[in-house]
Amino acid sequence: MKRKLTLKLIAKELDVSISTVSKALRDSAEISEDTRQKIKAFAKLYNYKPNNIALSLKNRKTRTIGIIIPQIVHHFFTTVIRGVEQMAREHNYNVIICLSNNDFDKEVLNMELLANGSTDGFILSLAKETLQKDDFRHLTETIDQGMPVVMFDRVVDEIPCDKVLIDDREGAKMGVTHLLKTGCRKIAIITTEDYVTVGKLRTKGYIEALESYDIKVDPDNILKLDSIDRCDQGCVAKIKHFLKGKDLDGVFTVNELFAVEASKALRTFGHNVPDDVSIVCFSDGDLSKYATPSLTTVSQHGEQMGRKAAELLINKLERPEEEEEEYTTAYIETSLIARESTKKLK
Amino acid sequence: MKRKLTLKLIAKELDVSISTVSKALRDSAEISEDTRQKIKAFAKLYNYKPNNIALSLKNRKTRTIGIIIPQIVHHFFTTVIRGVEQMAREHNYNVIICLSNNDFDKEVLNMELLANGSTDGFILSLAKETLQKDDFRHLTETIDQGMPVVMFDRVVDEIPCDKVLIDDREGAKMGVTHLLKTGCRKIAIITTEDYVTVGKLRTKGYIEALESYDIKVDPDNILKLDSIDRCDQGCVAKIKHFLKGKDLDGVFTVNELFAVEASKALRTFGHNVPDDVSIVCFSDGDLSKYATPSLTTVSQHGEQMGRKAAELLINKLERPEEEEEEYTTAYIETSLIARESTKKLK
DNA sequence: TTGTACGCGTTATCAT
DNA sequence: ATGATAACGCGTACAA
Numbered sequence: 001m002k003r004k005l006t007l008k009l010i011a012k013e014l015d016v017s018i019s020t021v022s023k024a025l026r027d028s029a030e031i032s033e034d035t036r037q038k039i040k041a042f043a044k045l046y047n048y049k050p051n052n053i054a055l056s057l058k059n060r061k062t063r064t065i066g067i068i069i070p071q072i073v074h075h076f077f078t079t080v081i082r083g084v085e086q087m088a089r090e091h092n093y094n095v096i097i098c099l100s101n102n103d104f105d106k107e108v109l110n111m112e113l114l115a116n117g118s119t120d121g122f123i124l125s126l127a128k129e130t131l132q133k134d135d136f137r138h139l140t141e142t143i144d145q146g147m148p149v150v151m152f153d154r155v156v157d158e159i160p161c162d163k164v165l166i167d168d169r170e171g172a173k174m175g176v177t178h179l180l181k182t183g184c185r186k187i188a189i190i191t192t193e194d195y196v197t198v199g200k201l202r203t204k205g206y207i208e209a210l211e212s213y214d215i216k217v218d219p220d221n222i223l224k225l226d227s228i229d230r231c232d233q234g235c236v237a238k239i240k241h242f243l244k245g246k247d248l249d250g251v252f253t254v255n256e257l258f259a260v261e262a263s264k265a266l267r268t269f270g271h272n273v274p275d276d277v278s279i280v281c282f283s284d285g286d287l288s289k290y291a292t293p294s295l296t297t298v299s300q301h302g303e304q305m306g307r308k309a310a311e312l313l314i315n316k317l318e319r320p321e322e323e324e325e326e327y328t329t330a331y332i333e334t335s336l337i338a339r340e341s342t343k344k345l346k
Numbered sequence: 347m348k349r350k351l352t353l354k355l356i357a358k359e360l361d362v363s364i365s366t367v368s369k370a371l372r373d374s375a376e377i378s379e380d381t382r383q384k385i386k387a388f389a390k391l392y393n394y395k396p397n398n399i400a401l402s403l404k405n406r407k408t409r410t411i412g413i414i415i416p417q418i419v420h421h422f423f424t425t426v427i428r429g430v431e432q433m434a435r436e437h438n439y440n441v442i443i444c445l446s447n448n449d450f451d452k453e454v455l456n457m458e459l460l461a462n463g464s465t466d467g468f469i470l471s472l473a474k475e476t477l478q479k480d481d482f483r484h485l486t487e488t489i490d491q492g493m494p495v496v497m498f499d500r501v502v503d504e505i506p507c508d509k510v511l512i513d514d515r516e517g518a519k520m521g522v523t524h525l526l527k528t529g530c531r532k533i534a535i536i537t538t539e540d541y542v543t544v545g546k547l548r549t550k551g552y553i554e555a556l557e558s559y560d561i562k563v564d565p566d567n568i569l570k571l572d573s574i575d576r577c578d579q580g581c582v583a584k585i586k587h588f589l590k591g592k593d594l595d596g597v598f599t600v601n602e603l604f605a606v607e608a609s610k611a612l613r614t615f616g617h618n619v620p621d622d623v624s625i626v627c628f629s630d631g632d633l634s635k636y637a638t639p640s641l642t643t644v645s646q647h648g649e650q651m652g653r654k655a656a657e658l659l660i661n662k663l664e665r666p667e668e669e670e671e672e673y674t675t676a677y678i679e680t681s682l683i684a685r686e687s688t689k690k691l692k
Numbered sequence: 693t694t695g696t697a698c699g700c701g702t703t704a705t706c707a708t
Numbered sequence: 709a710t711g712a713t714a715a716c717g718c719g720t721a722c723a724a
């Protein structure tokens with residue numbers, strides 16, 4: 001097991017100084033053609049590669065982006081990561097990923113860990129617990145230390161940093177409007193409690209869509225569940241109870257899990273989808289595509305979101321120090337994918 | 347924007363030497379109680395944290411594990427990552443993730459990049475193209491440089507390193523045996539071409555299961571598709587064509603996408619699942635859980651796989667240099683999850 | 693008890 | 709044209 005080749009070793013081997021080797025490899029004109037060739041040949045032969053850690057220390061830059069997300073087993077986050085990875089690679093950055101597991105302490109710990117030299121900046125989506133605690137000192141502190149931060153999806157307004165968001169309100173409005181356009185008039189929504197920002201915004205879009213069609217919003221047609229990430233037995237029971245015996249012709253849900261369960265429940269009650277009741281959901285995955293019937297969704301474009309977040313971060317990182325601080329909030333547009341769970345547009 | 351606090355800055359501020367600060371913070375008995383308190387108080391107040399990069403350079407250890415996988419938008423890989431992340435965190439390691447996109451060049455590039463000081467070792471699943479090219483120099487080189495490598499899932503035998511594998515043959519056998527136990531006798535398999543190792547092994551398990559029930563294997567009941575990761579329109583057409591008019595009472599597929607499409611196709615042809623035809627698949631996701639009918643699957647336990655891979659790697663990393671080289675291949679057992687797509691066991 | 697010197701691998705500056 | 713030196717931030721063996 002041989003040790004990694006370093007400038008020092010090359011220098012020793014060829015009986016020149018370290019700095020000569022360094023210069024030669026960087027094609028400095030100072031070095032004679034002769035020795036330069038010799039050194040480069042040797043380095044190539046033994047496959048010399050400069051040590052990134054040493055470079056990071058010297059340059060005080062790691063060319064590494066830290067991503068902190070609540071969970072990775074989640075199609076949406078996964079697509080975002082892919083987007084970040086793409087953009088990072090295009091600009092010669094590395095990506096290091098940490099999971100908060102929706103746990104406040106782990107989020108803080110991870111940030112501190114990565115902030116101590118491992119990373120030049122952060123892209124993050126806040127843990128649920130962090131939002132509930134309403135404690136963002138770890139964010140303000142790293143920003144104060146001069147590390148750029150880009151937040152996406154689960155964002156909090158008061159933090160001074162770039163943000164990338166899905167236009168949840170507009171997306172929900174688009175989805176519900178699609179139901180309206182295909183003839184639905186009695187439309188329910190399955191959403192989350194308002195403290196989940198995206199749930200709140202999507203509920204808002206639902207209301208706006210109805211109002212733009214002069215339809216009164218019936219509170220009985222709104223079901224608010226606890227989590228947006230899962231749909232356990234308790235959720236399923238609530239969905240069944242909610243839908244049972246209701247006179248509806250459309251259902252909008254804020255994620256695809258709710259939609260799949262709603263679809264199942266409706267069929268249990270003898271309703272046909274989409275002939276009796278149509279379904280549209282916010283989506284981030286394959287489930288809606290492969291469900292039976294396949295689900296019409298408002299698509300979130302996570303990859304684009306990741307690309308945008310990385311772009312904003314890299315801009316900040318490569319911007320000259322003195323430039324004026326300025327924070328942008330980018331919105332990623334959603335789009336509607338019509339499938340079998342809604343009727344055809346006339 | 348203040349600069350990060352360093353030992354040097356603290357030393358200057360408190361008018362002591364750098365090493366005094368260093369020792370004080372590490373609770374060295376050499377330092378007087380008095381100055382130690384003073385220094386620690388100051389460090390705490392201004393939230394001093396040692397710079398990881400400097401530590402990495404000094405210790406020639408990064409405490410970072412590099413993961414290289416073909417893709418991240420894939421439930422199985424995602425669960426593996428989560429497992430690695432857990433185990434890594436428990437042992438105070440970081441995780442850095444790179445994607446090969448199933449591209450040979452990108453895999454090589456990523457490995458070189460991370461091998462130059464960013465990482466102490468690798469956990470990886472090979473790109474499809476790498477397997478096809480049959481070129482593993484990037485692996486042998488990094489291993490020769492003394493970096494431990496653990497391969498999982500997409501593995502190649504001849505590389506000297508630890509490996510973690512799903513017991514694909516045994517898992518498939520279990521799945522097909524479940525079909526047999528529930529009364530199926532005319533069982534087809536939808537699998538991949540043999541160059542995809544996992545497909546080959548699962549096909550083998552299918553054959554073994556049939557043979558243990560003295561059932562002759564009918565080549566007409568075997569469909570081999572190109573990819574195991576996707577199921578595009580071409581695949582769907584082949585599946586439909588394959589199943590059309592066939593006299594079957596069971597279908598085993600090597601992933602859940604094929605199973606979902608098979609299930610759809612069968613229903614199109616007027617077959618009921620599971621009354622007429624039962625379905626079992628190898629699975630790594632939510633699809634089988636939420637499909638209608640939900641699918642009986644052979645579960646892969648990716649998280650466990652990730653944990654095991656990380657454990658093996660960390661063992662190698664923390665093992666004294668001199669110890670004998672020894673490579674282990676760990677098998678992660680699968681388990682059967684019975685759902686609606688198969689009949690009840692008597 | 694405190695401080696000095698060195699090394700990790702690299703590059704930039706200054707001397708020879 | 710080549711080499712010595714300092715610096716990035718840290719820890720430690722050794723000197724004072």
